Amino acid sequence: MSTAREQILGNLRKALGRGHLSPDREAQLDARLSASGGAVIPARGRVEGQARITAFCDEAARVGTTVARVPSSAAAPAAVADYLAEHDLAADIRLAPDPFLADLPWSEQAALSTSAGPARPTDTVSVTTATAAAETGTLVLASGPESPTTLNFLPDTHIAVLLAETIVGAYEATWSAVRAADGPLPRVVNWITGPSRTADIEQTLLIGIHGPRRQHIVLIDGQDT
Amino acid sequence: MSSDSPNVALFVTCLVDLMRPSVGFAAVKLLEDAGCAVSVPATQTCCGQPAYNAGDRADARAIARQVIEAFEGFTYVVAPSGSCAAMIKIHYPGLLADEPGWAARAEALAGRTHELTQFLSDVLEVDEIAAQYQGIVTHHDGCSGLREMGIKEQPRALLGRIGGLALRESPKAEACCGFGGTFCVKYPEISAHILDEKIDDIAATGADTVIAGDLGCLLNIAGRLKRRGLAVKARHIAEVLAGSTAAAIGEP
Amino acid sequence: MDATSSAFPENSRRALADERLQEALHRLADGFPARRREAVDRLPEFDQLRAQARAVKDHVLENLDSYLERFAAKVEEAGGHVHWCRDALEARQTVLRICRDAGARTVTKSKSMVGEEIAINEHLEAHGIEPVETDLGEYIIQLRREAPSHLIAPAIHLSKDQVTETFKAAHGEFPVGRRLDEPRAMLDEARTVLRKRFVEADVGITGANMIIAETGTAVVVTNEGNADLTMTLPKVHIAITGIEKVVPTLDDAVTVLRLLARSATGQDVTVYTTFATGPRRDDDVDGPDAFHVVLLDNGRSALMESDFRDILRCIRCGACLNHCPVYSAVGGHAYGWVYSGPMGSVLNPGLVGIEEAHHLPNASTFCGACEEVCPVGIPLPKMLRHWRERAFRARAVGATGRAGMRAWAFLALRPRLYRAVTGAVMAVLGALGRRRGRFRRLPLAGGWTVARDLAAPQGPTFISQWAQRRRERS
Numbered sequence: 027m028s029t030a031r032e033q034i035l036g037n038l039r040k041a042l043g044r045g046h047l048s049p050d051r052e053a054q055l056d057a058r059l060s061a062s063g064g065a066v067i068p069a070r071g072r073v074e075g076q077a078r079i080t081a082f083c084d085e086a087a088r089v090g091t092t093v094a095r096v097p098s099s100a101a102a103p104a105a106v107a108d109y110l111a112e113h114d115l116a117a118d119i120r121l122a123p124d125p126f127l128a129d130l131p132w133s134e135q136a137a138l139s140t141s142a143g144p145a146r147p148t149d150t151v152s153v154t155t156a157t158a159a160a161e162t163g164t165l166v167l168a169s170g171p172e173s174p175t176t177l178n179f180l181p182d183t184h185i186a187v188l189l190a191e192t193i194v195g196a197y198e199a200t201w202s203a204v205r206a207a208d209g210p211l212p213r214v215v216n217w218i219t220g221p222s223r224t225a226d227i228e229q230t231l232l233i234g235i236h237g238p239r240r241q242h243i244v245l246i247d248g249q250d251t
Numbered sequence: 252m253s254s255d256s257p258n259v260a261l262f263v264t265c266l267v268d269l270m271r272p273s274v275g276f277a278a279v280k281l282l283e284d285a286g287c288a289v290s291v292p293a294t295q296t297c298c299g300q301p302a303y304n305a306g307d308r309a310d311a312r313a314i315a316r317q318v319i320e321a322f323e324g325f326t327y328v329v330a331p332s333g334s335c336a337a338m339i340k341i342h343y344p345g346l347l348a349d350e351p352g353w354a355a356r357a358e359a360l361a362g363r364t365h366e367l368t369q370f371l372s373d374v375l376e377v378d379e380i381a382a383q384y385q386g387i388v389t390h391h392d393g394c395s396g397l398r399e400m401g402i403k404e405q406p407r408a409l410l411g412r413i414g415g416l417a418l419r420e421s422p423k424a425e426a427c428c429g430f431g432g433t434f435c436v437k438y439p440e441i442s443a444h445i446l447d448e449k450i451d452d453i454a455a456t457g458a459d460t461v462i463a464g465d466l467g468c469l470l471n472i473a474g475r476l477k478r479r480g481l482a483v484k485a486r487h488i489a490e491v492l493a494g495s496t497a498a499a500i501g502e503p
Numbered sequence: 504m505d506a507t508s509s510a511f512p513e514n515s516r517r518a519l520a521d522e523r524l525q526e527a528l529h530r531l532a533d534g535f536p537a538r539r540r541e542a543v544d545r546l547p548e549f550d551q552l553r554a555q556a557r558a559v560k561d562h563v564l565e566n567l568d569s570y571l572e573r574f575a576a577k578v579e580e581a582g583g584h585v586h587w588c589r590d591a592l593e594a595r596q597t598v599l600r601i602c603r604d605a606g607a608r609t610v611t612k613s614k615s616m617v618g619e620e621i622a623i624n625e626h627l628e629a630h631g632i633e634p635v636e637t638d639l640g641e642y643i644i645q646l647r648r649e650a651p652s653h654l655i656a657p658a659i660h661l662s663k664d665q666v667t668e669t670f671k672a673a674h675g676e677f678p679v680g681r682r683l684d685e686p687r688a689m690l691d692e693a694r695t696v697l698r699k700r701f702v703e704a705d706v707g708i709t710g711a712n713m714i715i716a717e718t719g720t721a722v723v724v725t726n727e728g729n730a731d732l733t734m735t736l737p738k739v740h741i742a743i744t745g746i747e748k749v750v751p752t753l754d755d756a757v758t759v760l761r762l763l764a765r766s767a768t769g770q771d772v773t774v775y776t777t778f779a780t781g782p783r784r785d786d787d788v789d790g791p792d793a794f795h796v797v798l799l800d801n802g803r804s805a806l807m808e809s810d811f812r813d814i815l816r817c818i819r820c821g822a823c824l825n826h827c828p829v830y831s832a833v834g835g836h837a838y839g840w841v842y843s844g845p846m847g848s849v850l851n852p853g854l855v856g857i858e859e860a861h862h863l864p865n866a867s868t869f870c871g872a873c874e875e876v877c878p879v880g881i882p883l884p885k886m887l888r889h890w891r892e893r894a895f896r897a898r899a900v901g902a903t904g905r906a907g908m909r910a911w912a913f914l915a916l917r918p919r920l921y922r923a924v925t926g927a928v929m930a931v932l933g934a935l936g937r938r939r940g941r942f943r944r945l946p947l948a949g950g951w952t953v954a955r956d957l958a959a960p961q962g963p964t965f966i967s968q969w970a971q972r973r974r975e976r977s
Contacts, residue, residue, distance in 0.1 A: 030587040030589050030593060031587035033589060034587055034589060034798075034800045035568045035571065035572070037800070037804035037805070037807075038568045038571075038746075039568050041804055041807035041808045041812075042565065042567075042568070042807065046568075047566065047569050051566075051569075052569060055566060055569055055570070055573070055751075058751055058752075059751055059752055062752075065555065065754050065755075065757070065758055066548050066551045066552050066555050068546055068547075068548045069547065069548070070546075085771070088771075089771075089774070123788070143788065144788045144789040145789075147698070147702050161771075162771045162772045164772060164776075169787060169789075169790060170784075170786070170787065171786040171787060171788055174787070174789045175735050175789055175790060176735055176736070176789045178731070179731045179732050179735065180732070197757045197760070198757055201753055201754075210577075210580060210581040210718065210719070210780055210781060211720060211778065211780040212780070212784075213779070213780060213781055213782070213783055213784055213787060213790050214734075214735070214777060214778065214780070214790065215777070215778040216731070216775065216776075216778075217775070217776035217777070217778075218774065218775060219770075219772050219773070219776075220774045221774070222726070222727055222728040222774060223727070223774055224639045224640075224690065224727050225656070225726075225768070226638070226640035226643065226656065226657070226658050227643075227663050227686040227689055227690070228527070228530060228663045228686065229530045229531065229656075230663075230686045232686055232687060232690050234694070235639055235690055235693065235694055235727045235728070235729070236637065236694065236697065236698075236701075236727045236728040236732055237727065237728025237729075237731065237732075263965050263966070265915075267965060268964050268965040269929050269960060269964055269965075270929075270958065270960045270961070271958075271960070272961055272965035272968055273961060275965040276965070291966065291969045293918070293966060293970065294918040295918070295966070296915040296916075296918050296921045297911070299912075299915065301908060301911055301912075302908060302911070302912045302915075303888070304869060304888065304891065305891060305895060305904070305905075305908045306888065306890075306891030306892040306893070306894055306895030306896070307892075307895055307908055307909070307912060308892050308895075310908075310909070310916070311912075313912070314912065314915050314916060317915075317916060394868065394869070394870035394872075395871070397871075398870070398871035398872070398874070398875055399871065426828065427828045427868050427870035427872065429828065429868060430868065431867065431868025431869060431870070432868075432869075433904070434865075434866070434867065434868050434869075435950070436951055437865060437866075438515070438865075439950045439951075439953045439954060440515065440516055440519050440954075441515055441519070441832050441866065442868075442954070443953070443954035443955070444519055444832040445828045445829070445831075445832055445868070446954065446955070448828075470957070470958055471955065473958055474941070474954075474956045474957055474958065475954060475955040475956075477956040478943075478954065478955050478956050497961070498940060500958045501940050501941040501956055501958035502940040502941075503937065503938055503940035
């Protein structure tokens with residue numbers, strides 16, 4: 027143990043007027059760490075069913091995320107192609123190496139050319155999966171071999187394919203989707219709420235400084251399928 | 252005055268005592284009109300806020316003890332100032348918390364102390380004001396009164412009962428005027444800058460009179476209005492509610 | 504950075520005379536408070552969340568030693584390293600050592616107030632490593648060799664014309680005659696320049712808005728996405744943070760996050776909120792090979808004692824700056840050290856000493872707007888007053904002011920003498936001022952009359968008139 031560590035902790039204990047915490051107290055902290063809930067969860071994070079999906083879409087729209095709703099996963103590639111065509115964007119897309127995405131009928135979209143893997147500096151459009159929290163229209167992406175983080179940040183356009191049934195209400199409910207039963211969290215969990223923005227020059231709000239300039243969602247609403 | 256009329260001691264505040272007694276007499280009139288028996292303990296001087304805010308805790312404590320002694324034995328203590336009332340009500344208990352004997356007395360005094368408009372509105376539930384005032388007024392919320400004492404609606408409710416008076420709210424009524432006690436002389440340029448924003452804001456309402464419940468703010472605001480040659484009058488709310496005929500602040 | 508807090512009066516006079524700065528400060532005052540209000544109004548549970556966040560922070564501070572140890576254990580479990588640093592020097596040396604071990608030539612950096620506190624950029628530069636700030640505002644002021652003037656809007660003091668000049672001078676790779684008068688064009692240019700720097704950097708340094716004991720996670724929020732590129736692309740990620748930033752659980756972090764952006768910019772949440780835990784895993788295809796957390800004390804454990812502990816709840820949202828009349832008048836640089844506004848006026852004296860920073864707690868009107876908007880309920884005016892008490896005891900305040908104050912207290916404690924002296928003075932002033940009703944100038948009142956007239960006293964004091972009235976009635 028380093029001296030600095032011992033000294034800092036010693037100073038804190040001195041300031042708190044005590045020595046090490048008692049085993050009982052440590053046990054209480056253990057319990058607090060493993061407990062969940064008890065928190066104030068805003069009403070807007072507690073909506074259910076279709077209202078939750080609507081709330082998610084409304085909040086996403088507020089922050090400049092665009093959403094295309096499609097009835098089935100098979101319709102996702104066409105929705106991606108439409109979005110790119112509509113915005114006059116190059117049709118080379120970098121897919122997350124995710125079996126779900128790989129299984130989608132990309133080849134039916136003649137205009138698209140796809141490759142899979144982490145983002146390279148030259149990639150301009152990425153497509154990943156995501157889950158989401160309705161309370162602020164926030165996408166949730168956990169890093170892993172099937173979801174490289176670079177795809178979320180390097181390309182100019184990030185498109186997330188989102189299954190409606192994976193949208194939860196409040197942030198708290200997102201943890202169960204990204205955590206393994208035990209073991210550490212994924213290296214990174216990203217919450218993404220809109221395209222990259224800044225107001226650093228004269229408080230003028232501008233979109234697209236370092237992260238994606240466009241944040242788009244293809245929402246697969248299983249209700250109709 | 253009947254024997255069951257509320258027994259009120261006026262904490263007149265040093266600024267009113269020395270600079271503008273008409274505010275004190277207006278407060279007395281309002282309290283007496285509402286049926287109170289008003290006393291003015293003669294040993295009162297200052298609430299100790301200047302010392303307290305300068306970090307001179309020892310002197311602030313000594314002054315607090317003196318105020319407590321002078322104002323014990325009354326049912327209520329009322330001050331025509333949110334700032335001085337907050338000093339007694341909010342800060343004395345903390346200041347004397349570790350002095351055996353004094354802590355309880357400070358708490359007791361705090362419990363009996365009120366700012367004037369709060370006392371009239373919330374305790375006496377005054378709903379008739381005889382005074383008239385011809386003009387458009389805007390109300391400045393003094394910081395201590397607003398944030399420490401929760402004074403916001405009371406002065407407005409009382410002003411609303413004055414015939415002829417039209418209240419024009421400023422969206423920045425809650426912004427500080429830059430007085431801050433000795434702050435205004437220690438950092439005069441910053442104070443003047445904050446004050447100018449307040450003056451611009453008052454002028455923008457188009458009101459002919461600015462009203463507040465604290466003479467500190469008012470002396471500050473009136474002084475700058477005069478220096479800038481603006482015709483807006485500055486008045487303490489007690490004077491307006493009591494129909495005082497005293498000249499506006501800074502006028503002959 | 505070297506503190507210039509003792510020059511606060513001169514600094515503030517310069518700021519008040521700077522027209523471009525004043526325009527910028529007006530933009531700030533017109534923007535953030537209204538947007539905060541709107542965001543708070545959209546969340547009915549805001550005050551409940553404040554109370555909860557405050558309770559979380561107080562609980563952490565009571566048990567800070569244990570939570571820090573738990574955090575460190577979790578970081579190590581996830582394959583990361585924790586470095587405990589007592590002061591700025593140790594933190595600088597630690598960061599430099601990590602960079603050298605990584606063979607770093609350039610380092611990308613996302614905004615970190617702790618980075619400012621330990622002056623990491625200067626230290627890296629002095630040792631041949633180039634630090635590149637990547638937050639747009641930080642990048643601009645780095646090019647200008649200035650310090651940030653706001654916790655979350657570091658270049659708030661600059662106009663777009665100044666940014667144009669700065670970019671034209673710094674970005675030699677672009678045509679000299681290019682149009683660069685609109686913020687959009689500046690942004691595109693910065694994106695191009697910095698994208699290259701992100702990709703070539705060897706080490707990425709970020710701050711951490713929170714660290715989480717439950718998981719060993721560093722939480723970093725930005726709107727730009729610069730922190731994510733900073734921590735994802737290089738081989739090494741270093742997160743530098745203060746020891747008070749720990750929260751127990753992910754859910755506790757969520758509580759704070761619900762308050763942070765709303766209080767800061769009036770957004771419901773920042774665009775990017777990132778929970779980083781350890782280095783890349785065996786099967787990951789991107790991310791850094793190494794993850795370091797630098798935990799800085801630098802005076803914080805001393806603040807834990809009594810009067811100033813509450814400031815350690817601060818989540819650096821900047822709301823107290825945005826609502827402070829003094830900050831809004833003079834801007835951040837006048838405060839003369841890393842932190843500014845009300846939270847800076849409490850924190851700086853603790854970190855650089857009250858002798859250097861004695862002006863800061865004194866330069867407040869005690870209006871209380873800061874405490875009113877603080878998302879974790881820090882009693883800022885109360886703590887400013889505690890610093891004034893220490894300054895008063897240390898005789899750090901001016902002798903004249905001190906003598907005047909003692910004289911007033913001396914009188915106030917002797918009612919008879921007070922009556923005699925004030926009665927005489929008011930009688931004279933009342934007579935002198937009767938004709939005009941006010942004074943433009945008065946001996947010993949220069950601080951007052953420099954900007955405003957002084958209303959003349961009405962004459963006899965209230966207490967003397969009251970006594971007279973009693974005598975007449977009886």
